[in-house]
Amino acid sequence: MFFKARRYQFCPSCGAPCVYQVPADDNRERATCTRCGTIHYENPINVVGTLPVWGEGPDGQVLLCKRAIEPRYGLWTLPAGFLELGETAIEGAKRETDEEAGAQVEMQELYCLLNVVSVGQIHLFYRARLLSPEFDPGPETLEARLFHEHEVPWDQIAFRTVRQTLQHFFEDRRLQRPYSLHSGDIV
Amino acid sequence: MFFKARRYQFCPSCGAPCVYQVPADDNRERATCTRCGTIHYENPINVVGTLPVWGEGPDGQVLLCKRAIEPRYGLWTLPAGFLELGETAIEGAKRETDEEAGAQVEMQELYCLLNVVSVGQIHLFYRARLLSPEFDPGPETLEARLFHEHEVPWDQIAFRTVRQTLQHFFEDRRLQRPYSLHSGDIV
Numbered sequence: 361m362f363f364k365a366r367r368y369q370f371c372p373s374c375g376a377p378c379v380y381q382v383p384a385d386d387n388r389e390r391a392t393c394t395r396c397g398t399i400h401y402e403n404p405i406n407v408v409g410t411l412p413v414w415g416e417g418p419d420g421q422v423l424l425c426k427r428a429i430e431p432r433y434g435l436w437t438l439p440a441g442f443l444e445l446g447e448t449a450i451e452g453a454k455r456e457t458d459e460e461a462g463a464q465v466e467m468q469e470l471y472c473l474l475n476v477v478s479v480g481q482i483h484l485f486y487r488a489r490l491l492s493p494e495f496d497p498g499p500e501t502l503e504a505r506l507f508h509e510h511e512v513p514w515d516q517i518a519f520r521t522v523r524q525t526l527q528h529f530f531e532d533r534r535l536q537r538p539y540s541l542h543s544g545d546i547v
Numbered sequence: 548m549f550f551k552a553r554r555y556q557f558c559p560s561c562g563a564p565c566v567y568q569v570p571a572d573d574n575r576e577r578a579t580c581t582r583c584g585t586i587h588y589e590n591p592i593n594v595v596g597t598l599p600v601w602g603e604g605p606d607g608q609v610l611l612c613k614r615a616i617e618p619r620y621g622l623w624t625l626p627a628g629f630l631e632l633g634e635t636a637i638e639g640a641k642r643e644t645d646e647e648a649g650a651q652v653e654m655q656e657l658y659c660l661l662n663v664v665s666v667g668q669i670h671l672f673y674r675a676r677l678l679s680p681e682f683d684p685g686p687e688t689l690e691a692r693l694f695h696e697h698e699v700p701w702d703q704i705a706f707r708t709v710r711q712t713l714q715h716f717f718e719d720r721r722l723q724r725p726y727s728l729h730s731g732d733i734v
Contacts, residue, residue: 368559372578372587375557375564385686388631391559400559404630405590406669443591444575448662448732449669470730473657475635482593482636499572541728543657545635 366391368400404480408452409440410488411472411525412465414506418533421506422526423490424513425460428502432518438485438525439463453486461504462496465489468539472528474521475545483521487529487539520546553578555587591667595639596627597675598659598712599652601693605720608693609713610677612647614705615689622705625672625712626650640673648691649683652676655726659715661708662732670708674716674726707733 368378368391376395383390383399391400412423424436439460443452450467457463465488472485495504507513509530517523528542555565555578563582570577570586578587599610611623626647630639637654644650652675659672682691694700696717704710715729 370557370559370562372555372557372559372565375562377562378559401629402632403592404632405592442588443669445589445591445667446664448664449660450662450730470660470728473636475637477633477635480632482630541657543637 367402371396371398372400373398402480404477404482406443406449406452407440407481407483407521408443408449408456409438409483409485409522410453410457410465410467411438411485411529412457412461412463412488412490413529414490414493419508420533421508422512422529423461423463423495423504424507425497425500425504426502427500427518428497429500434502435516435518436513436522437518438522440483440485440522443484449484450486453484454488457488459498460501462498463504464491466491470541471539472521472525472542472544474524474543476521477545477547483519485521485525554589558583558585559587560585589667591664591669593630593636593639594627594668594670594708595630595636595643596625596670596672596709597640597644597652597654598625598672598716599644599648599650599675599677600716601677601680606695607720608695609699609716610648610650610682610691611694611699612684612687612691613689614687615684616687619705621689622703623700623709624705625709627670627672627709630671636671637673640671640675644675646685647688649685650691651678653678657728658726659708659712660728660730661711663708664732664734670706672708672712 371378371393374396378391378393380389381392413420439457441456468487471487474483497504558565558580561583565578565580567576568579600607626644628643655674658674661670684691
């Protein structure tokens with residue numbers, strides 16, 4: 361059904377088998393331990409990233425990373441990854457930008473919130489101002505480089521949320537609209 | 548450390564003991580199965596809710612729910628709860644509003660995104676227009692009622708993210724600012 365649902369065959373607290381059943385005062389099946397009774401919930405998680413831009417106005421370039429890992433090896437993405445415990449969304453997005461591209465940025469506002477229900481994820485992209493055009497890609501990235509709008513490899517973009525974030529940005533910029541939040545769903 | 552971290556004593560896939568260690572190509576300790584090798588990640592989850600308003604302008608009233616469950620039994624909250632697999636953030640917020648208050652709403656924009664790092668949560672509140680002043684509270688709610696700004700029980704608000712969302716709303720309304728996204732952290 362969904363990417364991470366129904367993954368509890370055994371109880372992570374005591375190791376006994378789990379069954380999926382609807383707890384009292386609930387309306388969904390949850391993994392429930394047959395020995396200690398602990399209920400284990402499964403919920404969507406967050407992917408956080410940035411839309412890093414170098415330069416102002418219509419000549420500003422965006423940073424993309426060519427993936428060195430699966431899924432989507434060899435395709436281009438914005439720097440992004442799973443939000444970790446112990447950090448805010450904006451901290452996670454900045455960390456991923458450093459880890460994947462070695463890019464230093466000044467973080468700006470949340471720009472896209474995109475639900476990817478089929479895999480139980482929310483993708484959050486923040487606008488970011490690049491402080492330098494020099495990058496130092498990490499092990500998950502083959503190459504990090506800047507693209508003018510007309511250079512973006514639209515047929516080699518790794519993820520639909522990345523494509524949609526880039527499309528919103530170029531459209532807002534072309535129409536000289538303020539960069540306010542875009543919310544949407546990937547279906 | 549954090550609310551949901553280090554909860555894998557046993558592997559949910561095979562039931563064998565887990566140890567926390569840093570996987571190859573990673574930089575954090577993860578629960579790793581000593582038998583099947585599966586790595587189990589722990590990530591922040593999302594709480595989604597609404598700020599339901601009845602009426603327009605400075606006389607508009609907000610809907611609060613008096614909690615019938617712990618934590619914070621007897622204190623007042625905006626309708627909110629954990630985002631579930633299979634739904635978007637806005638769908639989850641609408642569902643919680645129905646489940647906790649029996650309130651029917653027209654959903655509006657995302658209004659607050661608040662990181663609660665200490666418990667590994669992001670709280671997302673959407674503005675919502677109440678379609679009726681009649682409510683039908685569910686089992687998690689003792690009472691659902693409308694409050695004018697001067698009636699809000701500020702010393703009996705259940706959660707800091709709820710307090711902050713209400714404060715932003717009344718301030719934006721008082722200053723006649725557009726209702727755009729507020730991002731912040733609860734520390």
